[in-house]
Amino acid sequence: MPTRFMTDPHAMRDMAGRFDVHAQTVEDEARKMWASSQNIAGAGWSGTAQATSY
Numbered sequence: 001m002p003t004r005f006m007t008d009p010h011a012m013r014d015m016a017g018r019f020d021v022h023a024q025t026v027e028d029e030a031r032k033m034w035a036s037s038q039n040i041a042g043a044g045w046s047g048t049a050q051a052t053s054y
Helices: 009-038 048-052
Strands: none
Touching: none
16 A cells, blocks of 8 residues: 555654755855856955945
């Protein structure tokens, strides 16, 4: 008999754990993308490319 996801606490706990890892990965990648957009033109440069990233 197949396991019913919504009524199996172990299956639900397992899925929650996998989702948590996925969510953390997405958050880490978003932080990296945001940080890289903050100084897009390079340190000490304040031209048009830098102004466009804001």
